[in-house]
Amino acid sequence: MRLFTALVFFFFVEHANAQFHQPVFPGQEGQQLLDNLQGAYKPQWVLSNFTNDTIYGKIYREPDDSLRCVYTGYTVYLTPGQDPSQTAFSANINLEHTFPKAMGSDSGLAEDDMHHLHPSRVDVNGARGNLPFGEVQDSQADAWFFMDQTQSNVPGAQIDLYSEVINNDRFEPREDHKGNVARAMFYFYAIYKEQADQANAAFFEAQRETLCQWHFADPVDSLEWARTFLIAGFQDDKPNPFVLDCTLPERSFCQGLGLSCDPPSNYDPELDLPFDAFFLHPNPGDRLVRLELVMRKKAEVTLELYDATGKKVDEMAVGEKTPGAYTLHWENKLLPSGMYWWKLILGTESGALSTTRKMILQH
Structure with a gap:
């Protein structure tokens, strides 16, 4: 089970207003x-x-x-x-x-x-069966699932990439x-x-x-x-x-829990969004990752990479891009396995827009 620290939570909240809306x-x-x-x-x-x-x-x-x-x-x-x-x-x-x-x-x-x-x-799928979803204490998990593997002991690394189950009780996805x-x-x-x-x-x-x-x-x-x-x-x-x-x-379902997101105001993605697609391949990846970007409008493109604590660990100043499809290449030289987030920042005449994309590194 992943324990979200306050720092990580605020990182997600900060980036929630960059998501599509x-x-x-x-x-x-x-x-x-x-x-x-x-x-x-x-x-x-x-x-x-x-x-x-x-x-x-x-x-x-x-x-x-x-x-x-x-x-x-x-x-x-x-x-x-x-x-x-x-x-x-x-x-x-x-x-x-x-x-x-x-x-x-x-x-x-x-x-x-x-x-x-x-x-x-x-x-x-069979292990999940009809079980409800829920957080699983690591010490209580009966099985852990990753790639083509199943194990009963707590993983020693890359724990966030595993799903886990307590038999006949609950299932926690990665x-x-x-x-x-x-x-x-x-x-x-x-x-x-x-x-x-x-x-x-x-x-x-x-x-x-x-x-x-x-x-x-x-x-x-x-x-x-x-x-x-x-x-x-x-x-x-x-x-x-x-x-x-x-x-x-x-x-609706989460009223009274003190949880909220902060969507962008006056944001119409059909009118303002300067790109049509932003994907990473392969994902999970290892050393070389392709970033596929399809631009709808001209914009100044910057990419920032953040780790799970919200720390910026890399940056790519791509420059101005006109409408069209682009493939950008990123080489990992130092970062360990884990979960990261690419932040795509697009500077346009009407201001800066951004969105995030999760990336998983597996060595």
């Missing part, structure tokens, strides 16, 4: 907000026959044709032209229902709604997926509450406060933002609103 029902809260979210964002149709192929082959497929387990970083290669579902399953990858089937996602739109579906190692889990769970319960409550009315509430902590500690990055709109294209053009607006949880 699209206001959703501003000024509304409580049941009124939840009712409106369900009315506006519940898709009228989703894929049914091709959900797995779409998740593996389009939503989570990397540009190098790799597919990664969200809980462990375990990566497989998808041969172009071959069935992605067959390839993934033969390589020990299947589909994780973040909100478990037994807890309400076993039928109807909920079963195939891709906003809560992720690729996972088969055995890790640190870089906790916010994604929270926003998927919030989405499902907001959209399919009646179905979830019929299965087990206590399931969501038992983990609600933990999910709130994870949402604010691990804000949306550019990849999660891009994926929610990619999924929307296959689901009635409905993105996950909890990805769009970081204030939704504090106005």
Whole structure:
């Protein structure tokens, strides 16, 4: 279990206002907000026959044709032209229902709604099963999962890159997926509450406060933002609103917990955002990492790299870039394994905008 120090927490809060943001029902809260979210964002149709192929082959497929387990970083290669579902399953990858089937996602739109579906190692998916999410004390964990490995002892290094489980009790995903889990769970319960409550009315509430902590500690990055709109294209053009607006949880499921984000004011990403994409490959990486940037408008580009304490450990002054696609190369010479954050800063005529992207180094 990762213990967030105050310094790390303030680092995340500071960078929360740099994330993408699209206001959703501003000024509304409580049941009124939840009712409106369900009315506006519940898709009228989703894929049914091709959900797995779409998740593996389009939503989570990397540009190098790799597919990664969200809980462990375990990566497989998808041969172009071959069935992605067959390839993934033969390589020990299947589909994780973040909100478990037994807890309400076993039928109807909920079963195939891709906003809560992720690729996972088969055995890790099985270990999670129907367990609620939660923080696991390291000394109490029955199993730890990383890449293609499973172990019962506490890892000696790179502990944040492991998922862990207490059998028959709770499951804790690796640190870089906790916010994604929270926003998927919030989405499902907001959209399919009646179905979830019929299965087990206590399931969501038992983990609600933990999910709130994870949402604010691990804000949306550019990849999660891009994926929610990619999924929307296959689901009635409905993105996950909890990805769009970081204030939704504090106005709905997380009221009274003293948690909040500080989104940028007067910010319309469709009008002001000077870039269309910002990705890192490979991620996790080792010595050489490519930073892929697609510019929409002319801007002065700077990249800053921060470690988990919020300390700036590297910087790249890229210079002015005009609309187009760019590949930047970063070589790691000194930094140890762990979790880092690239901050992309774009200077435009209307001011400076920035966003962050998580990077994992594995040696």
